[in-house]
Amino acid sequence: MKRLVAVLWRLIKGPLQWRALWIWHAKFMVGVTGVVRDADGRVLLLKHRLWPEGRQWGLPTGYANKSETFEDTVVREVREETGLEVRATRLLHLKSGYKLRVEVFYEAELVGGTLSIDSTEVLEAEWVSLDSLPPGLQETHRHLIEQTAPPPPPSGWGGGRGCDA
Template sequence: MNRLPKYCSQCRGVLLFQNYEGRQRPICSECGRVVYLNPVPSVAAILTKDGSVLLVKRNIEPGLGRWGLPGGFIEAGESPKDAAIREVFEETGLHCQPLEVLDACSVLKGYYGDLIVLCYTAEIIDGTLSAGDDADTVEFFEFENLPRLAFRNHVQFLEKFIGRKIIPASYAKTDSK
């Protein structure tokens, strides 16, 4: 998926990449507007229960049919914490309280272009486990018995969380970002 804009949102003129302020940036050929491209902010969450971690089996691309941490894009007007709470509830049916940011990473040139992913640790408050948006199945997995994960950054978040390499490298081999 190519997220680069082709047309000016102000005047619909064609955008052309030109050097401006030390970088190639899209500039409108009609009105001269400079378009600044930024990574899209998103969140992921690590929720655990009895030493197992909650994963969702994705029913959409990227990572269709594979497992990942619950999460998604931060909406306009929403804090990262609120996005984590909302995404976890939408995908898993659980209400959670984000505790702290475990890590942050960039995904470059991925399915949705460039992303910033904030990974929260979160505590489950209540709710009934049920697969919702973007998820086929939701399930807790022991760290010693994780399925193949869709995204390399989720592998890295989980490894940081438990402080050791737990997943064979082959799990991340077909990373689709």
């Protein structure tokens, strides 16, 4: 049987092979989340209107559109939800295992714009330091923020003023 399948596979070639693979395999939605920090190291948090009560705080997030790169999804979602312009910089985490969803997490650098929330999706937006993360923050987001926080300056660091010689 396997030999017959292999012969048929070689016969159909190109686009028909891709169509067969598409029909045969699972389809997934891809949720993309951005960890956006400002120049002071604070992280952008949103209180999402459509998330469960008591767990509404989280990072900017949304689903990838067909033919959109994940980096472009981060840029688009942050702009749609907050009016801010960002640049996706580093893939932080990729998580699968949900029924029909894959989660992708990127670090993103603030490059411009003015904070202005889309009230259909977002109730509030705040720049928050690591020591003032709000209750009701999604645990996966809290963990990601803590794991990617910039390291504190070394003890006795003079803030870039130079050394006394």
